[in-house]
Amino acid sequence: MKKSPLVILFLTVLLDLIGFGIVLPLLPTYAKDLGASPLMIGFIAAVYSSMQFIFSPLWGKLSDVIGRRPVMLGSILLASISYVFFSQATTIPLLILARGMSGMGSANIAAAQAYITDVTDSQGRSKAMGMLGAAFGIGFIIGPLIGGFLKTNFGIEMVGLVAAALIGIDFILAIFFLPESNKEAIKISQLFTQKAISGPRQSVVALVSSKVSDYTQSVNDAFSSRPIAMLMTTNFIFTFGIVNMQIASILLWKEFYLTSDQQIGYLFAYVGFLSVIVQGGLIGKLNKILGEHKLFTWGHILSFIGVFFIPFVPQSNLFSIGLFILFFFAMGTSLVNPINISMTSLYSYNKKQGQIMGLAQSVNSFARILGPFSGSILYGINHKTPFIVAGILMIIGTVISLGLFKYDIEALEPAAESVNA
Incomplete structure (x- = not known):
């Protein structure tokens, strides 16, 4: 089975x-x-x-x-x-x-x-x-x-x-x-018995307190290591920048380029297709040639091209020049996200890796909550503003990624382990 x-x-x-x-x-x-x-x-x-x-x-x-x-x-x-x-x-x-x-x-x-x-x-x-x-x-x-x-x-x-x-x-x-699949699970019918109910009720406060304590410790562990703190920062900046322009791009294509809903679907599918190609095998080959640090930086540079120039595409060339710009967008985002996860894992202390990776996911989710607000508000000010802001954030991410080159993973890990043992 x-x-x-x-x-x-x-x-x-x-x-x-x-x-x-x-x-x-x-x-x-x-x-x-x-x-x-x-x-x-x-x-x-x-x-x-x-x-x-x-x-x-x-x-x-x-x-x-x-x-x-x-x-x-x-x-x-x-x-x-x-x-x-x-x-x-x-x-x-x-x-x-x-x-x-x-x-x-x-x-x-x-x-x-x-x-x-x-x-x-x-x-x-x-x-x-x-x-x-x-x-x-x-x-x-x-x-x-x-x-x-x-x-x-x-x-x-x-x-x-x-x-x-x-x-x-x-x-x-x-x-x-x-x-x-969970052989330890309590059957739903058992939840209505006194024995099944009393235990969870008694442990709710302790469970919440434990989760808050674990989260606080995760933040302390993550930001006590400079490279992990840098990766957390780029994680938030990059995700926020991309989500910031996603909602705006749909409104832009509809209102300024007069595309139909079906054509917008084609654009999204095009980006998805390129992303599957990159993450499905190309990223591994590129990693062997350039290494994760360089690939991480190049991902931010490609993403800058792919977000900043979107609103500057001539109105009659969305499906020529526009697709060319979206090629850079798909390549960049397909590189940055998985490499950020990989490098965060590599830089994490072995005994704290689960906590730090969980925090990284929370940072990403928080950026996805805030991004739509920013993109929509900025689009209301000017239709080009969300993309300019996203481009600036990609540049900031590029600068931070360049700073990671001086941190050698193999040399850093033993020191990190000894501090957090």
Whole structure:
């Protein structure tokens, strides 16, 4: 039964990302059509990431208690229902509700990763985790194509219904083919017994206190090492800059380049396709030639070209010069994100690596919450401003990345271990 659950997990992430990709390119312009201000558009975009930030650890913790299967089934069903709400979202409050529910439902990645840990050994785990990464890339290629086609030909209601149907199919498959992997889990019926209820209630305060203490210690550990602090900073700056211009780019293409929703879907799919090529194998070959430090710096430089020049493309050349600029964007972002994760892991102290990597994910999530607000507000000031700001942030990231060259990983690690032993 090892292969079947992993296939279902792959489908879960794939269909969820298809649903996300179907909606994302359409969301800013649809919100604007409903009368949303630039600040409100940013808020609507940030709701999804905020719910993921809050519910991902909660779903993961809950899956330790009641099992992976009920958490996965419940979250998949919630995601499907959220897109039904989206299909009927003719007011801004209903659209916010739909995006919040979608973020809660799609925050099951922690439970999915825990499931993989349950059903794989150490040798097969990396391959299985890579399978989830591939689902992200493929979903982001297919989703925008479907969304643009549906919106152009059938309207926004069909966009939501198709997304709901795809995830609904995944829910049905999970019911029949996703067995429980957590053998230590408490059955849901047991949760209503006095014994099962009293324990968790007594430990809530201690658990929260422990989590706050762990997070504080993670921050102290991370920023006590200069290279890790630099990587955390570039992580936030880079993610914030990219998300800052993503929402603005959709509005820009729609309003200033007069592109259709279907054409915007093509642009997103083009970037997704290039990203899969880079992360699917090209990055490994480039790493052997240049090394991670140089590749990290080049990723920031390429990203600068890919974000700064977007609003300066001549209006009649979006699908020639514009695609050329987006090539640099796809290359740069596909290099920086995985290399940042890799270098953070390499520079982390072995005994604290889990905590530091968790903090890095939190930093990334926080940037994804703030970015849409910034991009929407700056776009309201001037349509070029979000891209100029993003370009400046890429330059800052480049400067910080150059500073990492003086820190040798092999020479630094023993000292870091001795300090934090």
